[in-house]
Amino acid sequence: MSHYAFHERGKDVTLEADFVVVGSGAGGATAAAALARGGARVVVVESGAWRDPPDYPSTTYGTMRDLFDDWGSTFTRGRAFWPIVQARTVGGTTVINSAIAVRTPGDIFQQWEREHGVGGDAFATAMWTYQDELETELSVELVPERAKGRSNLLASDADAALKFGGHVMKRYVKGCEGNGQCLQGCKALKKQSTNLNFIPEVMALGGDIVSCAPVKRVLFEGKGAVGVEGSFAHPLTRARGGKFTVRAKKAVIVAASATHSPALLERSGVKSKALGKYFRAHPGTGIFGCYDEPVDMNIGATQGWASTQFRTDPGLKLETLAIPPEMVASRLAGGGTQLMEHVREYRHLAMWVHACRAESVGTVKNGFGDKPVVHYQLDEKDMLRFRDGMSLVARMHFAAGAKAIIPGIHGMPYKLGPDEVKLLESAPLDPRAYVAVLSHLFGGCVMGSDPSRSVVDANGRVHGYEGLVVADASAIPTNLGVNPQHTIMSLARYFANQLLS
Numbered sequence: 001m002s003h004y005a006f007h008e009r010g011k012d013v014t015l016e017a018d019f020v021v022v023g024s025g026a027g028g029a030t031a032a033a034a035l036a037r038g039g040a041r042v043v044v045v046e047s048g049a050w051r052d053p054p055d056y057p058s059t060t061y062g063t064m065r066d067l068f069d070d071w072g073s074t075f076t077r078g079r080a081f082w083p084i085v086q087a088r089t090v091g092g093t094t095v096i097n098s099a100i101a102v103r104t105p106g107d108i109f110q111q112w113e114r115e116h117g118v119g120g121d122a123f124a125t126a127m128w129t130y131q132d133e134l135e136t137e138l139s140v141e142l143v144p145e146r147a148k149g150r151s152n153l154l155a156s157d158a159d160a161a162l163k164f165g166g167h168v169m170k171r172y173v174k175g176c177e178g179n180g181q182c183l184q185g186c187k188a189l190k191k192q193s194t195n196l197n198f199i200p201e202v203m204a205l206g207g208d209i210v211s212c213a214p215v216k217r218v219l220f221e222g223k224g225a226v227g228v229e230g231s232f233a234h235p236l237t238r239a240r241g242g243k244f245t246v247r248a249k250k251a252v253i254v255a256a257s258a259t260h261s262p263a264l265l266e267r268s269g270v271k272s273k274a275l276g277k278y279f280r281a282h283p284g285t286g287i288f289g290c291y292d293e294p295v296d297m298n299i300g301a302t303q304g305w306a307s308t309q310f311r312t313d314p315g316l317k318l319e320t321l322a323i324p325p326e327m328v329a330s331r332l333a334g335g336g337t338q339l340m341e342h343v344r345e346y347r348h349l350a351m352w353v354h355a356c357r358a359e360s361v362g363t364v365k366n367g368f369g370d371k372p373v374v375h376y377q378l379d380e381k382d383m384l385r386f387r388d389g390m391s392l393v394a395r396m397h398f399a400a401g402a403k404a405i406i407p408g409i410h411g412m413p414y415k416l417g418p419d420e421v422k423l424l425e426s427a428p429l430d431p432r433a434y435v436a437v438l439s440h441l442f443g444g445c446v447m448g449s450d451p452s453r454s455v456v457d458a459n460g461r462v463h464g465y466e467g468l469v470v471a472d473a474s475a476i477p478t479n480l481g482v483n484p485q486h487t488i489m490s491l492a493r494y495f496a497n498q499l500l501s
């Protein structure tokens with residue numbers, strides 16, 4: 001077991017394994033651990049650097065520099081430029097996410113079977129069994145009372161008044177201290193990101209991890225994948241270092257995320273009509289509620305309350321969310337003394353969000369410098385859903401006693417009072433009027449039985465190739481309407497176990 005970090009030019013690394021896994025996030029780390037548990041020799045190759053929790057950043061700037069993929073500079077190309085947030089570090093996006101664990105809803109497996117020829121009852125049973133296991137292994141817990149914080153408690157009050165069917169969240173967190181720092185990485189070691197469990201487990205079982213190592217291409221002999229190669233990239237300067245090559249005797253597992261996996265397969269020469277297609281997301285945005293008493297949203301779990309009552313109609317999820325103070329400031333209008341006036345209100349703000357279960361589809365292509373290019377925008381039906389989400393969140397704030405809300409919609413007043421909430425029903429349907437973020441991503445290498453409409457089969461194997469599997473969010477053929485990590489991890493474990501059987 002070794003960790004190979006950045007190597008200078010001229011110092012090349014060549015390794016051999018049964019399986020090489022590209023990416024160490026939700027999908028990659030889970031697949032790697034399953035394979036290592038099965039007795040295989042596994043090498044995980046990760047584009048980002050290894051960061052120990054004491055070295056996690058505290059600020060938004062540090063998070064973008066050390067943990068975000070490309071400093072958070074990937075945007076949707078379409079009517080609006082909405083940021084696509086993912087991590088680039090050992091542990092992938094599980095290091096920066098809120099660790100919310102939601103089981104795959106049963107209707108999703110039925111939809112996959114109906115529309116994509118995969119899924120069905122037996123598949124659902126296997127996936128839920130893996131979700132049971134993951135909940136135990138990763139200590140899924142309800143946000144503890146002491147860590148709820150006032151923002152989450154206010155949301156529960158609103159829910160009680162409006163009957164929005166909400167609940168306290170379950171997360172992969174062992175004893176949350178409520179430091180509200182999930183985005184910067186949990187320095188308290190409570191969040192169970194994969195750099196703390198599955199990756200060390202792979203190493204303990206004899207596997208290697210190669211970090212600062214963006215894979216340039218998958219290597220083939222005929223139609224069989226036999227390894228990967230690339231050059232090390234310095235964790236800060238991104239300067240190119242020595243070359244790395246990992247040969248795989250049994251299979252290459254690609255788990256580089258919904259944006260990077262299709263881009264990697266494209267530049268590796270994989271031919272598939274569906275490659276890079278059917279990209280989907282849950283675009284989300286938030287509304288601040290302004291309260292008389294201090295809320296101190298950054299005291300308490302980053303996210304603690306949610307409602308899935310609107311998952312099918314109109315198609316969205318409601319959640320609380322604490323963002324770092326600098327991000328709050330960036331969302332308040334004005335500059336100079338006006339901005340300072342707005343920031344003075346910081347302690348009295350609560351942010352609650354909606355994640356839209358959008359049906360619009362986009363594409364992912366490999367771009368200059370191997371950066372994925374994502375074309376994606378919401379159609380009118382999705383924008384109506386998105387706007388409905390704004391009204392629901394606003395109603396919650398007023399039900400919880402907010403004296404005003406800050407909707408953050410271009411062309412609308414900075415603040416709206418309780419009597420003005422109806423104005424949101426005629427808010428713009430132009431996506432450019434909203435500050436939205438894409439953090440739940442799906443597709444690009446979708447699973448299905450028809451090779452003309454899918455990239456991988458029901459076992460994650462790329463149609464028409466040998467020894468090439470995709471085990472991450474890119475294989476998911478639809479949106480979910482719930483947070484995706486649980487689905488991604490159980491899918492990755494399922495695909496890995498199929499390789500062992």
Ligand SMILES: Cc1cc2nc3c(=O)[nH]c(=O)nc-3n(C[C@H](O)[C@H](O)[C@H](O)COP(=O)(O)OP(=O)(O)OC[C@H]3O[C@@H](n4cnc5c(N)ncnc54)[C@H](O)[C@@H]3O)c2cc1C
Pocket residue numbers: 022023024025026027028045046047048085086087088089090091092093094096097098099100101102183213214215216255256257258260261264438439440441471472473474483484485486488
């Ligand atoms: C801020 C935020 C909060 C979120 N909160 C939640 C939540 O609470 N619950 C939930 O269910 N979901 C949440 N999500 C979504 C969830 O984290 C992701 O859906 C999930 O991590 C995706 O898993 P993945 O394996 O597809 O990709 P990732 O976890 O992103 O892992 C992909 C890895 O591959 C690496 N990689 C990319 N290209 C290459 C290459 N060429 N060579 C080598 N390595 C490469 C990347 O650096 C990365 O480490 C959140 C996302 C964000 C951004």
Ligand code: SF4
Pocket residue numbers: 173176177178179180181182183185186187188189190191300301302
């Ligand atoms: S809220 Fe704080 S203690 Fe709890 S998981 Fe997130 S970072 Fe860790």
